[in-house]
Amino acid sequence: xxxxxxxxxxxxxxxxxxxxxxxxxxxxxxxxxxxxxxxxxxxxxxxxxxxxxxxxxxxxxxxxxxxxxxxxxxx
Numbered sequence: 625x626x627x628x629x630x631x632x633x634x635x636x637x638x639x640x641x642x643x644x645x646x647x648x649x650x651x652x653x654x655x656x657x658x659x660x661x662x663x664x665x666x667x668x669x670x671x672x673x674x675x676x677x678x679x680x681x682x683x684x685x686x687x688x689x690x691x692x693x694x695x696x697x698x699x
Contacts (some may be wrong), residue, residue: 625694625695625696626695626696627695627696627698628640628673628695628697628698629646629697629698629699630694630699633665635655637672637673637674638672638673638697639670639671639672639673640670640671640673641668641669641670641671642668642669642681643663643666643667643668643669644666644672644683645666645693646689647683647685647686647687647689647691648665648685648686648687649664649665649685649686649687650662650663650664650685650686651663651664651684651685651686652683652684652685653669653671653675653681653682653683654681654682654684655679655680655681656679656680657670657680673697675697676697676698676699677694677696677697678694678695678696679694679695679696679698680692680693680694680695681695681699698699
């Protein structure tokens with residue numbers, strides 16, 4: 625439910641490094657259901673959020689455990 629906003633002085637898309645606690649092995653990342661990439665263990669992934677509006681970021685690990693977070697991206 626958080627509202628994320630890029631810096632006022634930037635015209636670039638909002639960028640975040642994300643990682644997941646818990647679970648194990650490889651993790652597959654998705655933004656609004658679309659694949660973003662893969663990480664190993666506690667490694668982080670750079671996520672670019674070019675569009676404003678509602679977004680959902682999710683991660684699935686090797687054992688099938690899933691974590692999701694929903695947020696709003698504003699200009």
